[in-house]
Structure formats: C-alpha cells, structure tokens
C-alpha cells in the first residue's frame with residue numbers, strides 16, 4: 428500500500444493531487460460527456476504538466492527528462508486513474524519505448540522526433556488467426572523486404588510509423604530470428620486493411636505489408652533481438668496497467684460509497700442492508716489486496732531484484748479485481764449504471780480490455796509457471 432512513502436514521493440503525491448484539482452478537473456468540467464478533448468486543451472494540459480515537472484518523469488535525461496523510479500510512477504498513475512478524468516493520460520510525457528537504444532538514423536529520424544512530440548509510433552505485434560504465416564522479412568544486404576499482416580495496431584491510422592515484430596530470413600530462406608522493424612506508414616506496400624474501434628473507445632487498424640522495402644538501419648538492434656526487445660519494457664507497462672486498474676477500483680468504491688449512503692426509494696439507504704454490505708466489503712477487500720500487491724511489486728522492481736513473476740501476478744490480479752469491482756458496482760447501483768454517459772458504464776467498457784492488453788490473463792499465468800519451473804525467475 429502507499430503508506431510510509433519516502434517524504435520526496437509523498438510530496439510529489441500531494442503536488443499531484445493539487446494539480447488534478449486545479450488543472451485537470453476544472454478543464455474537464457467544461458467538456459460535454461461525449462465531446463472529444465480539443466487539441467488546444469490537450470496542449471494546455473501537457474504544458475501545465477511540464478511546468479509542474481510531471482511530464483518529464485517518464486523521459487530520459489538526455490531528452491530533458493527527469494525520470495522517476497517505479498514507485499513514484501506507480502503513485503502518479505494510480506492517482507490519475509483514481510481521479511477518473513479523461514485528461515489523466517496527458518500528464519506523463521511519451522517515453523522512448525522500444526526505440527530507447529536507437530542510434531544513428533533511427534535516432535535522428537524516429538526517436539528524436541518522438542521525444543520532441545513531432546512523430547508518433549504504434550506497435551504491431553498481434554497477428555490475425557487467419558495469417559498464412561507470421562510477418563516475415565527477407566534481409567538482403569542493406570535492404571529488408573517485409574510481407575505479412577498485423578491485426579490490432581492501436582493508433583495505427585494516425586501513427587507516423589509502426590514498430591513491427593518480423594521473422595527474419597536470408598534470401599536463401601534460412602531463419603535469422605526475429606527483429607523489431609520500424610515500418611513507416613508512408614512506405615509503399617503498407618496497406619491499412621481495416622479501421623475499427625474497441626468498446627472502450629480506442630481506435631485501431633489491421634495492416635497488411637506487401638513487399639515493403641525497408642532500409643536495414645530501421646531494424647531496432649540486431650537480427651534475433653526482436654522478441655526480447657518487444658518484451659523488454661513490458662514489465663513496466665504491465666505495472667502501469669495494474670496501477671490504472673487499482674486507481675479505477677479506488678474511484679469506484681468511493682462512488683459506490685456515496686450511492687450506499689444516499690436515499691433509496693425503499694425508504695432507507697442501500698448501505699443499511701446487510702446483503703449489500705457483504706458485496707461492498709468484497710469490493711474493498713479485493714481493492715486492498717490488489718493495491719498491497721501493486722506497491723510491493725513496485726518496490727521490488729526498484730530494488731533491482733528479478734520481479735518478472737511478481738509483475739505478471741500483479742497484472743493478472745489487479746486487472747481481474749478491477750473487472751469484479753466495476754461489475755459489482757454496476758450491480759449495486761442498478762440499471763442507471765448502464766445508461767450511456769454514466770461513469771460506470773464507461774468504466775465497464777474500459778476495464779474489459781485490461782485482461783487482454785499486454786498479455787492475456789491465462790497466457791500470463793502460463794508464463795508465470797514457466798518462469799518458475801523452467802527459468803527459476805522471481806519468488807512466485
């Protein structure tokens with residue numbers, strides 16, 4: 428749990444609460460429920476966050492950043508989710524992600540513009556079940572010819588480039604392992620096959636690559652490093668999703684508390700009924716357990732110890748708890764919670780993706796056991 432935070436993080440946490448109250452909530456209050464956040468408002472929030480020093484906390488020092496440790500970022504991410512504001516995602520700046528070690532042209536043409544906010548990348552990993560073969564690339568000298576498809580690229584319609592997992596081979600068809608390759612959206616042969624939205628409102632595309640010619644310098648790292656690089660930062664991302672999940676739980680249990688205290692048509696508040704209290708107790712107990720796990724794991728990560736399995740367990744548990752907490756909240760609030768525009772209706776749609784993104788729950792369970800039985804990683 429976030430008790431006994433070091434004084435420096437406690438101060439950041441208090442400053443963030445102030446920032447949410449003065450910079451985020453008043454701006455959001457001026458928006459209609461279904462209105463998209465205008466570009467000027469997005470820019471204003473980013474600038475305010477920069478001034479307050481939050482924006483830089485996910486950015487490396489060489490790009491003017493002031494990177495924070497995992498515990499600090501966990502406190503920030505959880506608090507932003509607990510505020511349930513549509514502006515929360517604008518507070519922390521973009522990190523380098525998979526391009527973090529890019530050098531030469533890859534750095535100057537892609538990483539630098541990303542960090543300057545001039546270019547935006549997407550991530551192409553998931554393949555359709557119908558794929559005849561996973562996306563592959565033939566490496567011939569300084570050139571790579573990419574063919575294949577990716578089925579679920581978030582932000583792919585507007586991204587400038589996509590970091591794509593490619594199975595490499597040489598012109599003779601010999602396998603060279605995997606590579607992450609930067610495919611520019613404007614490269615001839617990049618086809619946006621289908622544009623779609625998922626239930627929480629995210630915009631995605633499926634993409635086809637037909638004989639796309641990519642210079643070899645757009646490979647991130649060496650042949651064979653693709654999968655480890657794709658998964659390299661995933662522990663941080665899984666903890667990020669976990670913090671969003673527990674923050675969501677916090678907002679929900681406070682919302683339900685108000686509902687249980689409010690007048691009810693039966694003449695007495697719902698909170699006076701024992702059966703309702705049992706359901707509400709479970710929401711609080713599970714949230715407490717999830718937050719305890721999240722903060723323990725964040726501290727473990729900062730200690731530098733191997734925490735692969737702990738991070739997997741945290742992501743599975745926190746996201747599954749959030750699913751149950753939001754579901755119970757809908758049940759206790761009743762039909763009004765499902766009316767379009769109700770905050771629980773939006774959270775109900777949002778929470779479902781948490782158990783699939785950055786590793787489906789059951790696959791993570793399988794990885795955890797593999798980590799223990801075969802790799803002896805972490806304590807779990």
Ligand SMILES: Cc1cc2nc3c(=O)[nH]c(=O)nc-3n(C[C@H](O)[C@H](O)[C@H](O)COP(=O)(O)OP(=O)(O)OC[C@H]3O[C@@H](n4cnc5c(N)ncnc54)[C@H](O)[C@@H]3O)c2cc1C
Nearest residue numbers: 550551552553579580581625629780783784785786787789
């Ligand atoms: C909102 C959202 C955003 C996304 N954004 C991106 C993105 O930007 N880039 C990207 O590449 N992908 C993205 N994805 C795709 C996401 O990574 C995949 O949906 C997820 O990894 C699961 O893969 P799948 O959908 O192909 O399902 P499958 O891999 O087909 O799995 C479906 C289910 O089958 C079961 N299962 C599968 N394999 C096993 C096994 N070996 N053992 C036991 N059970 C198994 C599990 O229950 C699993 O949940 C996004 C998904 C969502 C929902």
